[in-house]
Amino acid sequence: MSGPSCRVFDDLDEIDPGEWDSLLEPGDLHAAFRFLRTCRHAGIADATYRYLLVDDGGRLAATAALTCLTVALDLLAPRAVRAVARVGRAIHPPFLRLRVLFCGLPVSLGGSCLRLAPDADPGRVLPLVTGAMEEFAQAQGAGLLCFKEHTEAECAPLDGLRSYGYFRAPSLPASYLPIEWPDFDAYLAAMRSGYRRQVRASLAARSTRGLTFRIVEDWAAECPGIHALYEQVMERAEFQLERLPLAFFERLNAEFGSGARALLLERDGRLEAAAILIYAPRVLTFLLAGIDYARNRADRAYQNLVAEVVAEAIRCGAARLELGQTSYALKSRLGGLPDPRWIYLRHRRGLTHQALRAASGLLFPAVPTPARRVFAAPAGATGRP
Numbered sequence: 001m002s003g004p005s006c007r008v009f010d011d012l013d014e015i016d017p018g019e020w021d022s023l024l025e026p027g028d029l030h031a032a033f034r035f036l037r038t039c040r041h042a043g044i045a046d047a048t049y050r051y052l053l054v055d056d057g058g059r060l061a062a063t064a065a066l067t068c069l070t071v072a073l074d075l076l077a078p079r080a081v082r083a084v085a086r087v088g089r090a091i092h093p094p095f096l097r098l099r100v101l102f103c104g105l106p107v108s109l110g111g112s113c114l115r116l117a118p119d120a121d122p123g124r125v126l127p128l129v130t131g132a133m134e135e136f137a138q139a140q141g142a143g144l145l146c147f148k149e150h151t152e153a154e155c156a157p158l159d160g161l162r163s164y165g166y167f168r169a170p171s172l173p174a175s176y177l178p179i180e181w182p183d184f185d186a187y188l189a190a191m192r193s194g195y196r197r198q199v200r201a202s203l204a205a206r207s208t209r210g211l212t213f214r215i216v217e218d219w220a221a222e223c224p225g226i227h228a229l230y231e232q233v234m235e236r237a238e239f240q241l242e243r244l245p246l247a248f249f250e251r252l253n254a255e256f257g258s259g260a261r262a263l264l265l266e267r268d269g270r271l272e273a274a275a276i277l278i279y280a281p282r283v284l285t286f287l288l289a290g291i292d293y294a295r296n297r298a299d300r301a302y303q304n305l306v307a308e309v310v311a312e313a314i315r316c317g318a319a320r321l322e323l324g325q326t327s328y329a330l331k332s333r334l335g336g337l338p339d340p341r342w343i344y345l346r347h348r349r350g351l352t353h354q355a356l357r358a359a360s361g362l363l364f365p366a367v368p369t370p371a372r373r374v375f376a377a378p379a380g381a382t383g384r385p
Contacts, residue, residue: 004056006128012040012051019053020063023115027280029287030111034255036065039105042248046070047106050136054125061120064103064129065113068140069242071100099142101133104149106242109287110174110325110341112150114158122157130164137348144356147344155342166344167357169364175328175336177310177321184311187335190375195333202303209299211267213308219262223249226262226274229290236293237326244288252276260287263312265305273301275309284309284318303330310334328369338369 009015017033029035040049047069054062104113116125133145149171150158162168181187188196205211216222227246234243252260256278265273272292278285286309291302306327313321323331328338343364347353356363 002057004054004061004124004128006132007053007055008132009051009053010049012037012049015051015053019060020051022060023063023117027283028115029278029280029285030105030109031063031065031113031115036105036113038248038251038255039067039107042251043245044106044248045242047242048140050132052129052132054120054128056120056124060117062114062116062125062129064115064132065105066133066136067102067104067106068136068142069100069102069106071098071144098144099140100144100146101137101140101142103129103133103145103147107244107248108172108242108325110149110172110339112148112154114147116157122160126158126160126164130161134348143348143352145346145348149341149343152340152342158344161344164346165353166346167360168342168344169360170366171341171343171364172325172367173328173341173369174325174339175323175331175369176339177313177323177331177334177336179313179318179321181314184314187310187314190377191335192374192376195335195372195374198303198333199307202300202307205298205300206304209267211265211272211299211301211304214264214266215312216262216264217258218253220250220253222262222264222271222274223253225271226264226276226290229271229274229292230288231290232293233289233291249276249288263305263308265301265308267295267299272296272299273305275305277309277312279316282317282319283322284313284316284320285322286324302327306330306334328367332370332372333374335374338371 015033020033024031036051039047047067050066052062052064052066053060054064114129116122137143137145145166147158147161147166155168181190188199191199219226223246227249230244230249259279261277261279263275263277264271272295274290275286276288278287286306289302289305291305296302310321323336325341328336345356345360347356
């Protein structure tokens with residue numbers, strides 16, 4: 001059997017989309033070729049890209065997307081640490097900002113971009129991936145290397161990264177909702193009374209304030225308005241790795257067609273909130289949100305938006321709704337469950353790596369998520385299987 005080898009591409013257009021996607025499960029968004037193409041052509045920050053296809057025994061064993069990006073190292077740190085970092089950057093702009101080489105994409109969706117074939121041997125794949133990352137990091141002047149963002153299940157085959165000097169740290173958890181109800185009324189009926197009252201209060205505001213929803217399949221004309229509301233969200237975001245340009249929204253609409261739709265909340269024809277949804281077999285992904293904060297409180301716009309996302313997941317027959325990262329309090333009150341994410345880190349300079357590892361608990365703390373018993377019956381006991 002021939003040894004493993006790695007094909008390296010800087011130009012995504014040189015890769016066969018069918019070959020790349022051949023390792024993906026149905027509904028896999030984060031590593032899909034069309035999502036890579038969306039990111040590549042959207043002009044996100046100062047990102048540069050490289051793509052890996054690892055062959056072993058004459059077959060494709062793994063794919064990986066690499067991104068080099070300038071990042072604030074205090075991104076996930078507590079508020080007090082970030083406040084100190086802001087003061088430091090006011091004096092010295094590069095303070096705690098550095099080039100990072102990610103195995104992943106420059107979009108914070110809580111997903112990884114490393115895919116292994118079911119029969120792939122991680123011990124044969126990882127040396128080639130880490131070696132290619134080292135070479136790309138050196139060319140880009142990046143000191144820090146990071147594999148982001150992996151579920152608990154995905155971490156098992158990656159534990160060999162420790163032998164290459166990487167350590168594991170928590171990232172922002174994702175959240176999800178198993179869909180177990182035939183309709184939205186059944187979903188509400190399954191809730192404990194306190195949580196049901198909160199949802200109904202939002203629905204009452206929707207009715208009295210004259211709010212309407214519509215779902216748009218081709219939302220190219222809506223992109224500027226949606227992006228403007230997304231910018232308002234980012235202005236208030238506690239954690240921010242990247243800021244997506246208007247071109248990302250336009251490319252996403254073009255690449256995914258009816259597989260990406262916009263859920264629009266309007267009042268008197270004026271856009272107040274929006275959600276970008278990705279449809280896949282049995283999975284609906286709540287990708288991005290935009291909110292007009294001038295009207296958010298009075299209209300309970302965000303609460304209504306997320307509740308309508310749940311309703312859409314039920315309508316479209318999804319078995320699982322991916323709710324994304326952040327806004328844990330609201331999403332947990334709607335039944336969302338935490339789904340931890342992990343990153344693997346290594347700095348190319350030994351002393352810096354030791355300092356980073358020693359400070360990892362401060363720079364990369366575990367983000368607590370609310371634990372709520374929202375439904376009267378245990379998960380799986382109601383609704384459809």
